[in-house]
Amino acid sequence: MTNNIFIVAKYEFLKRVKTKWFVITTLLGPMALIAFIAIIGYVSISSLTSDDKTVAVLDATGILFDGLNDEDGQITFVVSNMPEDSVRKAVIRGVFDGYLLLDDQIISGSGEATYFSKDGGGASFFSRKLRNLVRSTVEERRLLEQHVPPEVFEILNARVDVNMVKLSDTGETTGGTEAFAVVGFIMGFLIYIAMFVYGTVVMQGVMQEKINRVVEIIVSSVRPFDLLMGKVLGIGAMGLLQMTFWAILIMAGVLLSGTVVAAFLDPATLNLPASASQDELLAAADFTIPSIEPAVFIWFVAFFLLGYLLYASLFSAIGSSVEQQQDAQSLMLPVMLPIILSIVFLQPLIEAPNSTLAIVLSMIPFTSPISMVVRFAITDIPFWEVSLSFLILVGSFIGSIWVASRIYRVGILMYGKKASFADLIRWARLS
Template sequence: MNKTLLIATSEYLRRVRSKWFVVATLAVPLLALAVFALPMLAFSDDGEADRVAILDEAGLAGSVADALGDRATVEVADAPLDTLRARVLDGDLDGVLVLPAGLVAGDDGVRARYFARGGLDAGDGVGGAVREAVRRARAQAAGASPEAVAAYESGVELDRVTVSADGDETDAAFGRYMLANLLSLLMYLAILVFGMMVMRGVIEEKSNRIVEVVASSVRPFELMMGKVLGIGAVGLSQLLAWGVLTFGISVAAGPLLLALAPDAAGDAPADAPFGPDMISGMLSPGLLVAFVLFFLGGYLLYSSLFAAVGSAVDQESDAQSLQTVVVLPIMIPIFFLTFVANDPDGGLSLFLTLFPLTSPILMVVRMAVADVPVWQVALSLALLAAAFVGMIALAARVYRVGILMYGKKPSLADLWRWVRTA
């Protein structure tokens, strides 16, 4: 065991001391912030209201202008449509809204039209303003009083409350869903990247014949476990650093982003995006502990298979077909993220969060959106640990033979023969 720890320590220190580890550790949180912040800034209001001309045959220009408010400067025009279109092309207008006669009456084929030069924000709010004006006009035409129309249009807030054995709490459903997706993606990338790092390390040592020298001093199983544990510790350290840096950067940058793009936050409270209360409320200690445990279990399970693949080939290009067998099960949970988030207590969700090949990613997703019984989490971890013990035994048989085999690319039948005879 001392030899295993010695190899693990060597693998860990060699990687964390490299400049690429430092660059990746610092770059990923900054890139994540940029991915979120740049669209937020891009879609923020530039402070200039749209210039909209209305060709009004329905008598709704005033109501539409009131509904648009400060978002647009409205001009009621009587010029021909072609003339107004030319002004749009020249940049004198941002859009032309045509309200035909019969719109309030709901005549067949009568539709409002908005002419603009395009873009995702073209006519932002115009559709809602037209609908509001038409509904109000139709209600008044049907005899509804202004008070009744106002009462009908008044909004009603609905709080989602999560019921759990520990008590009820107001639930930010969308935030939890985004958190679940973030954690699952992080888990997927970490397992894939660090598992393939194990494979590349084995291939490199094998191609350089270093493994022959090392294998003369330690048993192949100790060598494989040392590499798996050492690189796994690198991954855990990097995830911890990413978490701390992301939290610190987001808390520090949140007020600045809200100041630069206040409209991008919508009607959310000022302290909601990036706020410590929001982040700490969703990232419960239990979820963080579960994330670490399932990451370790998933990494150990898959990295042992990556090590076996690396030992079976002489160069990385030969590993493409074999590593597909390992990568495919890691990808499957990604296709079930939305399903598990929408139906966390369903039978299929329960199976996927207990099955060892999918549980590392999907159990964390399920825990982020629902209250999962402790016994199910414990059973999932136990099954994951049992699967790792069984898989490491099989992978060790392949590793024991493969690290000293050269020249021939093995088939799946060859790998199975190694498992049976090693």
């Protein structure tokens, strides 16, 4: 009865693609993603800057103040000859943001510097900056008093860069590990959407049909398994369409990103002439667009589809057993747990893609769609390992759709009683 599966899938697909929800999420999805990235970017950048502050300096040494100078002009140092008590009061009144007490023994090494303020300084960007300024001023003064030649100064101040290079069978890729982490993260995130969001759409659809009582008419025409499969495939097709649209946008975005980044780079800071080309600018800024190998993409699509299918089958079993959204919550938790776990472990996975944890997570079928794709994007994984993980996933899907369709078959016609997990297991075992 594959024809029935096709008819159900066709209507599920068309019905959903025509809704406002679909059009809006498809168009706004990328904007939401950009907004999300922009907010993260803004927050992390704003933690790198701080408001302008005025700091009173009580300099017991009498010579350090001249060296205290913030080039960015965010911290203004004002020397004060008043007694500490009155400076303290001035800070409390708000005349200064705080005051810095420099011990007279500080240059000889036994004294220390203390910063007093109403907010205590904290671990903010400001306190880090103040610390660095005081430290370098004191260090410079100490070196100066030891008559260290200026060449040594220069050597001490020279930057030390450490470059990251990814090794693989096909050669090496420079400067791209962060980029690969980002690619892995985006792929993991997309699979998360496929499993969780589209899985929930399947669950809602099953529930709606049961609540509307339409399901009795449909199962008097097609087998419950055909209805379930058609629904899962139809919604999957909708998801695939949405993802393809987003993927095209992301690819276009990646191709354009070089131009965008170059536009923000100032040739002067990279010691390049103002007439420097875009390529020269990007090379100097260490910016490379990571080239994604076709294998990464193929495995991504494969795990994306199977991950969706696995979770859609589980969610449909839940949807068939409840009549109210609230009742679904408690049954959803165990299904959602592995998805949440794979997101939680994303960071350690990106940091150590070949750790035991990473390997285990990428073999367990409930976490492998996200974990394996993220690992694969970052590091080289032997073919047998990916294949094994994929086969386990396929096998789990076949098992889960079989169990789910048995639960579904009974669940869709059960009304009035709130089902428990024990009920679901019992339904699955009914002949």
